Amino acid sequence: MAASDDCCNYQVFISYRWEDTGNTFTGFLHSELKRERIDVFIDIENLPRGEEMLPKLFQGIESSKISIPIISKGYTDSKWCLIELAKMVECYKSRGQKILPIFFDVELNDIKMKNKTFEASFEQQHKKDPKNDEQTIQGWKHALSVVGEIKGFELKEVNG
Template identity: 35%
Template sequence: MATPNLPSSLEHRSDDQWVYDIFLSFRGEDTRKSFVDHLYSALVRARIKTFRDDDALRRGENISTEILNAIRGSRISIVVFSQGYASSKRCLEELAEIVRCKNTKRHTFFPVFYHVSPTDVRKQTGTFAESFARHEERFQKDMMRVKRWRAALTEAANCSGWDLETVNGYYTIFLIKII
């Protein structure tokens, strides 16, 4: 998998167009206290304005307006796919919006495969298959939602990204490349 490069100059943006340089999408239980905290800290140290949800944001059944606005107001999204990413309805809703923005706006998207195979994400196998079996049971009356999530995962996994399996969890290499 080719290593993508972030745009060389995040500072060349119109502040009235972009609220954030980067929106981070991740499943907190899997990566918040490890990879994502390190990534977020590195981005902040590099003075890259980054949105990361935290416990202060309102939690609810539907993805919050705050999150949707943060995605729409970000120039770039980095999605950290982990073992449990697809089990979260909220993560899947974020991803669907990120893919929509990628396809309709000047929004750049980079996937990070954190201890998951890009193939498992693309084909929804492994833990992704298990999660979708539960989603299909839960959303029997709203299968269009599940299909939208599946399509977003497939499209996202087809994008050039970083596969952190290849560095055996040693993500400092990733941080150096991104910064």
């Protein structure tokens, strides 16, 4: 079933790792989208303090027409980023929702799990966490692989 125009509260959902791009590229992208009057779901603006995060994140993804994951070197270090990415891929496959990935100073082979760069993140961060079962971890890897096959934008050493 394709996503219909009346299903969406937001035009764009942005997923990013704050430490990598929050104060730089992501902040600029968010400002420019808003300047163009595009309705954007971004955590720093749309997640009220004191509320449970996961349902609000899923609602933001499900109610957006386009998801933009900004995949940076530290993206896979964040369990939250991986949860968001897996949900984006689920909506992409089940509802025809668009994903417009931005590969921020990373190699596509890393995203496709063909190099060891992101694998280290899974070994050091996620496999050691008893809350993450093997099926969840494989789902995150699969989501990365799917997004790696989508034509997006590759940005290297962005200034301003």
